[in-house]
Amino acid sequence: MDWHLAKALLEWQVELGVTEAMTDAPIDRFAEVDEAPRPAAAAPQPAPATSIDPVAEAARMAGAAADLPALAEALAAYPHCELRKGARNCVFADGNPAARVMIIGEGPGREEDQRGLPFVGQAGRMLDQMFAAIGLARNAPAPESALYITNTVPWRPTGNREPTPEELAMLRPFLMRHVELAEPDLLVLMGNVACQSVLGQRGILKLRGQWQTVLGRPALPMLHPAYLIRNPDAKREAWADLLSLKARLREQP
Numbered sequence: 001m002d003w004h005l006a007k008a009l010l011e012w013q014v015e016l017g018v019t020e021a022m023t024d025a026p027i028d029r030f031a032e033v034d035e036a037p038r039p040a041a042a043a044p045q046p047a048p049a050t051s052i053d054p055v056a057e058a059a060r061m062a063g064a065a066a067d068l069p070a071l072a073e074a075l076a077a078y079p080h081c082e083l084r085k086g087a088r089n090c091v092f093a094d095g096n097p098a099a100r101v102m103i104i105g106e107g108p109g110r111e112e113d114q115r116g117l118p119f120v121g122q123a124g125r126m127l128d129q130m131f132a133a134i135g136l137a138r139n140a141p142a143p144e145s146a147l148y149i150t151n152t153v154p155w156r157p158t159g160n161r162e163p164t165p166e167e168l169a170m171l172r173p174f175l176m177r178h179v180e181l182a183e184p185d186l187l188v189l190m191g192n193v194a195c196q197s198v199l200g201q202r203g204i205l206k207l208r209g210q211w212q213t214v215l216g217r218p219a220l221p222m223l224h225p226a227y228l229i230r231n232p233d234a235k236r237e238a239w240a241d242l243l244s245l246k247a248r249l250r251e252q253p
């Protein structure tokens with residue numbers, strides 16, 4: 001190699017970002033391999049079996065929460081649900097925690113994820129109108145006129161898909177603890193996913209309007225407000241269920 005070629009090569013390397021020579025003399029790495037073959041790679045070891053049961057872990061964390069703020073903190077710290085990775089906020093609850101009526105919806109949508117509150121989008125406006133018709137509002141100070149609102153899952157499933165059965169199962173202990181700590185007189189299960197999580201049943205068109213018992217309290221499956229937006233004719237059934245709820249509140253002081 002003549003001087004000019006060597007200089008051109010060096011300049012080319014500098015242009016590529018080479019800033020340092022590692023050794024004074026060049027090393028032929030291929031020859032090195034031939035001369036001193038590396039020991040055979042160790043046989044891959046099986047990965048240690050993970051002993052974490054996400055449902056048991058959720059039950060442990062939820063059970064340790066002594067009040068609602070502690071439960072909100074435990075839920076936000078729960079690491080085993082993939083949903084959390086795609087969400088902006090952990091949506092815990094809204095309304096008056098002392099309310100006689102607690103509503104369980106499905107999960108946050110886009111607006112709920114952005115604002116960190118349940119039912120604040122289009123379905124939420126419908127929900128507010130429905131309950132206003134029987135004199136209940138999420139921010140009413142008096143427990144008998146108030147609502148407390150949460151969801152089966154606190155993180156928005158990406159693309160607004162339904163939560164999977166596994167996701168529902170691992171978040172259920174938090175939901176059940178939420179009910180225990182809020183101590184509502186009555187529960188409303190909004191739509192199929194809430195019924196699936198809480199009752200282990202789907203089929204809201206059959207279940208709606210039929211009172212159930214959940215953790216010792218009456219629970220009413222109702223049509224989801226988003227369903228009512230798509231099927232306005234079903235508002236008649238929703239109205240019948242709202243009247244049933246109002247009657248139950250009067251019966252049960």
Ligand code: URA
Binds near residue numbers: 119123151190
């Ligand atoms: N739908 C739900 O079920 N929950 C929300 O928070 C919003 C929409």
